[in-house]
Amino acid sequence: MLRFGLFGTGHWATVAHGAALATHPGARLAGVWGRDPAKAEALARRHDVPAFADVDALIDAVDAVAVALPPDVQAEIAVRAARAGRHLLLDKPLALTVADADAVVAAAREAGVASIVFFTRRFLPPIAGFLAATAATGGWHGAQASMLASIYQPGNPYEGSGWRRSHGGLWDVGPHVLSMLVPVLGPVRQVAAMNAPRQTTHLLLAHDGGAASTVSLTLDSPPAATFSDVVFHGEQGRAAVPQGRWDPTEALGLALDQLLEQVHTGSRDHECDVRFGRDVVAVLAAAETAMAQGRTVTL
Incomplete structure (x- = not known):
């Protein structure tokens, strides 16, 4: 033990x-x-x-x-x-x-x-199984992903989190999205990014092999606009990551x-x-650079 x-x-x-x-x-x-x-x-x-x-x-x-x-x-x-x-x-x-x-x-x-x-999410059996099967199928051209959360509400356990307020959805929920995109589309090689209202970050990611994905992230969505979805598209049509409650x-x-x-x-x-964890950090840091300098960053 x-x-x-x-x-x-x-x-x-x-x-x-x-x-x-x-x-x-x-x-x-x-x-x-x-x-x-x-x-x-x-x-x-x-x-x-x-x-x-x-x-x-x-x-x-x-x-x-x-x-x-x-x-x-x-x-x-x-x-x-x-x-x-x-x-x-x-x-x-x-x-x-x-x-x-x-x-x-x-x-x-x-x-x-x-x-x-x-x-x-990588340790939830329905999602882990979906990602493995989707990656094995191949032929995916890209994905659209959104995680629009609203945590700064009274009673939310994370409303007082200082690092989340400073770094926003890019660093908090962005890793969740990347952990699902990368197994199917491959490592991220280029990053473009833009800020939007309510600390929302929009990403355009180029993956190994030519696939591209778009990602929208925030922790400060209006409560009525919260939304979470990851959908792949390609030769086999569309495939959405399973939704549901998780423990x-x-x-x-x-x-x-x-x-x-x-x-x-x-x-x-x-x-x-930790090597994969490091690669995710590199993508997030590249997104910050892309936003600050108004350019596409190559990893």
Whole structure:
């Protein structure tokens, strides 16, 4: 059984990471660290584990880390954990800069640790199965994707998230979209981008092999205009990513299954490992450059 340290005490750490770690048969939640000691104590008490006041003390006490923190904080902790030989269960986006993402990749590679970045939808069986079948079919010319969310409403668990307010839908829901587009259309090679009202970002992406996709993203949509859809088009017609309600604890449990399999088999090759997480960060950073400079950016 792998001992995990949980880094983070917010909503996602509670309903996804903490809940899944506490119930997974192959994992044992061994401690909690948070930037707010009172919240860390409360979450630790809920799971009857100790709260740690020091990052490295918790890293030393476990075999793996699960991180549910802002991306810039996550990247630093991930590097420290990997250098200590701890396996990594991280959240998206991996980091807020390509340099920080590269540092995580380098640390994981040099230490030989297993890693998964939790792109939630990639671990939902209906979506994972759809993407695998759609990629196998081939002949896709492109896709249209929209994730228009409205999180800055009273009572929303993310309304006070500072990094989301600063970086918007591009960095928060953009990784979800990319995690579904890339397996079918291939890596992104060129990015054009434009801003629109309510912190909306519109992307035009060129993929390997000639396919192109368009993406619209925001966290500040008018509530009546929220919308989420990813549709591929090509020689076989149209194919839409399945919709429906999903359980974050179930999805994270499947991510834990796959991380544990890496640990037990010695494999360090996963489709959502830190290398893929780094490539997603590179696309997001390219989009910011494209918007700032009014040009198409080649990766």
